[in-house]
Amino acid sequence: MREQAPARRHILTLLVENRIGVLARIAGLIAAKGYNIDSVSVGETMDNSMSRVTLVVHGDDWVMEQVVKQLNRLIDVVKVVDLTEEDCIEREMILIRVNAEAPNRAEILRIADIFRARVVDVTHRTYTLEVTGDEHKIQALLDLFRPFGIKELVRTGQIAIARASKAAPRKLEREAGNEEQVESKSTAGTP
Amino acid sequence: MKSLVDEGVTTIFGHPSGMIFSDAASDHPFKYILCRHEQVAAHAAEGYYKATGRTGTVMVASGPGATNCVTAITDALVDSMAIVVLSGQVPVGVMGGDVAQEADVVGTTRACTKYNFLVLRAEDIPRIIKEAYYIARSGRPGPVLVDLPRDVILKHAAFKGDPKSVAIRGYHPQLAGHPGQIKKAAELIAQAKRPVIFGGGGIIHADASEEFRELVDITQIPTTLSLMGLGTLPTDHPLWLGMLGMHGIYWANMCMIHCDVMIAIGSRFDDRVTGRFSEFGQQCQIIHVNVDPTSIQKNVKVDVPIVGDVKCVLRELNKALQKVDRSWASDLEGWYAQIEAWKKQDSRRYEQRGATIKPQYAIDMILRLTEEYDPIISTGVGQHQMWTAQLYRGHHPRRWLTSGGLGTMGFGLPAALGAQAGIPDRLVLNIDGDCSFQVTMQDLCTLVHYRLPVKTFVINNKGLGMLRQWQRQYPSSPHADLAHQPDFVKLAEACGVGGIRIERPEEVKAGIEKAINTPGPVVVDIVVEREEMCLPVMPTGVGTVDVVQVGETARDTSFPGWR
Numbered sequence: 001m002r003e004q005a006p007a008r009r010h011i012l013t014l015l016v017e018n019r020i021g022v023l024a025r026i027a028g029l030i031a032a033k034g035y036n037i038d039s040v041s042v043g044e045t046m047d048n049s050m051s052r053v054t055l056v057v058h059g060d061d062w063v064m065e066q067v068v069k070q071l072n073r074l075i076d077v078v079k080v081v082d083l084t085e086e087d088c089i090e091r092e093m094i095l096i097r098v099n100a101e102a103p104n105r106a107e108i109l110r111i112a113d114i115f116r117a118r119v120v121d122v123t124h125r126t127y128t129l130e131v132t133g134d135e136h137k138i139q140a141l142l143d144l145f146r147p148f149g150i151k152e153l154v155r156t157g158q159i160a161i162a163r164a165s166k167a168a169p170r171k172l173e174r175e176a177g178n179e180e181q182v183e184s185k186s187t188a189g190t191p
Numbered sequence: 192m193k194s195l196v197d198e199g200v201t202t203i204f205g206h207p208s209g210m211i212f213s214d215a216a217s218d219h220p221f222k223y224i225l226c227r228h229e230q231v232a233a234h235a236a237e238g239y240y241k242a243t244g245r246t247g248t249v250m251v252a253s254g255p256g257a258t259n260c261v262t263a264i265t266d267a268l269v270d271s272m273a274i275v276v277l278s279g280q281v282p283v284g285v286m287g288g289d290v291a292q293e294a295d296v297v298g299t300t301r302a303c304t305k306y307n308f309l310v311l312r313a314e315d316i317p318r319i320i321k322e323a324y325y326i327a328r329s330g331r332p333g334p335v336l337v338d339l340p341r342d343v344i345l346k347h348a349a350f351k352g353d354p355k356s357v358a359i360r361g362y363h364p365q366l367a368g369h370p371g372q373i374k375k376a377a378e379l380i381a382q383a384k385r386p387v388i389f390g391g392g393g394i395i396h397a398d399a400s401e402e403f404r405e406l407v408d409i410t411q412i413p414t415t416l417s418l419m420g421l422g423t424l425p426t427d428h429p430l431w432l433g434m435l436g437m438h439g440i441y442w443a444n445m446c447m448i449h450c451d452v453m454i455a456i457g458s459r460f461d462d463r464v465t466g467r468f469s470e471f472g473q474q475c476q477i478i479h480v481n482v483d484p485t486s487i488q489k490n491v492k493v494d495v496p497i498v499g500d501v502k503c504v505l506r507e508l509n510k511a512l513q514k515v516d517r518s519w520a521s522d523l524e525g526w527y528a529q530i531e532a533w534k535k536q537d538s539r540r541y542e543q544r545g546a547t548i549k550p551q552y553a554i555d556m557i558l559r560l561t562e563e564y565d566p567i568i569s570t571g572v573g574q575h576q577m578w579t580a581q582l583y584r585g586h587h588p589r590r591w592l593t594s595g596g597l598g599t600m601g602f603g604l605p606a607a608l609g610a611q612a613g614i615p616d617r618l619v620l621n622i623d624g625d626c627s628f629q630v631t632m633q634d635l636c637t638l639v640h641y642r643l644p645v646k647t648f649v650i651n652n653k654g655l656g657m658l659r660q661w662q663r664q665y666p667s668s669p670h671a672d673l674a675h676q677p678d679f680v681k682l683a684e685a686c687g688v689g690g691i692r693i694e695r696p697e698e699v700k701a702g703i704e705k706a707i708n709t710p711g712p713v714v715v716d717i718v719v720e721r722e723e724m725c726l727p728v729m730p731t732g733v734g735t736v737d738v739v740q741v742g743e744t745a746r747d748t749s750f751p752g753w754r
Contacts, residue, residue, distance in 0.1 A: 017361060020309070021301070021309075024298070028301055032302055062488075065488060066489060070485050073483070074361070075305075077361050
């Protein structure tokens with residue numbers, strides 16, 4: 001029998017074949033089973049025959065077990081990892097156009113500065129900003145900008161990566177030659 | 192073409208068209224069975240697969256040819272039938288231009304196939320054909336579609352031979368069960384006091400009937416089967432309980448309600464088996480063996496899940512159970528006695544009296560009179576299907592063809608056609624309903640053309656019997672009576688098939704015997720009691736406890752158990 005467990009937000013990271021129709025298969029499966037996708041982002045990996053898909057889905061544990069198993073059943077899906085249980089870094093980038101009338105222009109820039117947002121376009125009445133951060137940071141920024149009037153908002157969807165193991169490396173020189181590991185290390189280092 | 196020969200394909204069901212296959216199929220070593228409708232071709236491939244164990248192959252045209260297959264492909268997906276559908280497509284260059292007979296077949300069938308391919312280069316054909324057959328028959332079997340644009344097929348690519356092996360990095364069906372889980376299952380079974388074994392269609396797909404019988408014989412545990420699993424245990428086996436589920440045998444369902452350990456093998460806990468999920472299996476520990484991890488924990492909470500091929504798992508489980516020091520039969524005596532007590536109420540009981548034929552009587556007679564031939568039996572969907580399943584007499588797997596998960600009316604004749612094409616020397620019966628039969632009856636001509644002597648018995652209650660039965664509960668549901676039915680005897684004769692009508696109880700035996708002894712295909716129209724109800728019934732959305740028994744209902748306008 002199904003036990004009622006609270007629904008939680010889950011970040012799934014999938015390694016899939018880089019082929020026509022793969023995203024349609026994933027979206028179709030999730031829609032057919034009646035689950036709702038909060039966000040999805042796709043891109044090639046280092047190996048151009050494979051793509052990385054990051055899915056954010058809401059569901060209780062029972063639903064998530066089924067989602068992961070169903071995704072694994074898709075022949076084009078090579079690997080599925082639920083990052084929710086793991087320590088991971090998640091990021092999303094947004095482009096946001098905010099009303100910037102004369103009295104507010106300085107205040108908007110101050111907030112942008114606090115959030116390390118960059119101005120990418122400016123007019124007499126608007127600022128367009130680029131911001132990167134996790135779910136909470138983005139939400140906080142949106143809450144602060146809402147009173148000024150958000151004219152347009154574009155989001156990339158969440159991407160996430162598991163933190164690399166913090167155990168002290170045994171041989172540093174071996175890792176120096178491995179580009180991928182170095183790369184993931186540097187990401188793990190950002191606050 | 193060469194790739195198909197290398198896959199061991201000997202028979203192809205299909206319907207050609209100018210777009211693709213007239214050229215491709217003209218010079219070939221296959222038995223090509225041209226059906227009158229593509230749905231029939233694909234159902235025939237299912238029947239062929241289930242009866243022979245070899246993957247069924249379908250070849251159809253682009254556009255309508257492919258879309259007509261969708262029902263049968265979905266049927267194959269739900270019932271795990273290994274079929275490969277090769278569909279024609281317009282040339283690559285004009286794809287997307289809405290040209291004549293173009294349809295997005297890969298998009299259309301994405302949700303109803305195990306996998307599908309669009310071939311864009313002729314040189315990929317050998318690899319894709321190899322992968323298609325591998326995916327179709329491995330793991331949990333299912334339908335695979337290969338969409339072949341016309342120019343890709345006609346291009347003469349140098350055939351470099353088939354790839355020797357298949358490597359798909361995202362697809363690795365798990366065969367061996369986890370040893371720890373198998374050990375746990377064996378321990379649980381060894382101390383069960385009221386165990387029941389529940390087998391499903393997966394046993395047949397894994398060719399594991401022998402191992403399954405061995406399990407039953409070692410443990411002496413009473414055994415029930417789902418609709419799809421019929422045949423994996425002979426119906427005269429002393430531990431055979433009968434089919435379970437919505438229209439299952441009363442004591443089989445009672446065993447499911449009162450057992451303390453349930454050993455579910457190759458089944459997926461369909462709602463027609465369990466009733467309301469929230470009430471099912473609450474009192475017992477469940478061991479569930481299935482090759483498809485998504486079937487486990489989907490509807491029912493399982494205590495010992497084992498993901499693996501049924502045959503591999505059963506071999507290991509049997510080995511473990513053989514080592515168990517327990518006198519099984521004598522330990523379970525109390526449980527047997529309880530079952531015997533339930534058996535006093537035979538839920539299949541019917542009385543043949545009066546001038547009209549009881550459908551159960553007709554079906555029972557067909558099954559009894561043909562038992563010695565060990566026939567392959569296919570059915571349509573509805574009351575006749577459930578009665579046939581309840582009264583079924585069979586001793587071997589791969590003799591029972593029916594549409595379970597999807598419940599596709601019109602499955603009977605095509606499946607029988609496919610089975611007969613695969614196994615020409617065995618008696619093949621199609622026990623059909625009058626409405627189910629009408630869905631695909633145009634293919635009687637195909638039986639004549641290819642000399643397939645299928646014997647069709649139409650259990651004719653002049654309407655949609657199962658729906659009529661439901662209307663008693665929900666009077667507002669749509670009409671189930673069909674005022675105008677064709678004359679099936681004349682229809683058969685028009686197609687060049689023998690026609691026999693049986694209207695009186697005393698004609699039943701002679702009529703059936705005549706049909707069996709008539710060479711070539713025959714249609715027997717058996718006119719039966721219209722209002723007869725299929726009992727017992729466990730209404731949908733209700734727990735297994737509320738099984739309605741025979742005799743409780745008689746001629747009432749409502750079922751006591753439905754209130």
